[in-house]
């Protein structure tokens with residue numbers, strides 16, 4: 001299995017250099033915006049009746065993301081909010097309880113005009 005990465009502009013918020021992945025074996029594609037949390041997943045569904053494959057596109061509107069860098073980690077933990085304000089309350093509680101192991105923590109929220117505001121927690 002081979003994965004090809006490309007860097008594209010987010011179709012929701014316009015952030016540049018967001019990662020898009022393509023599996024060259026299956027044709028499946030995925031996209032995640034680290035600014036607004038917009039996601040897209042394209043699956044290729046093979047048919048057994050000899051018909052051409054079908055494409056199944058699932059898309060989620062981005063409402064915000066979080067990014068946490070823990071002590072000793074090389075990279076950051078990045079995820080998308082699914083349900084606000086519950087996810088934001090959970091993030092703030094986690095950061096408060098894990099403060100001794102966190103180097104930095106921040107999150108974004110999407111504004112009505114699709115711009116993104118970054119908030120620093122630590």
Ligand SMILES: [Zn+2]
Nearest residue numbers: 010013033036
């Ligand atoms: Zn975006």
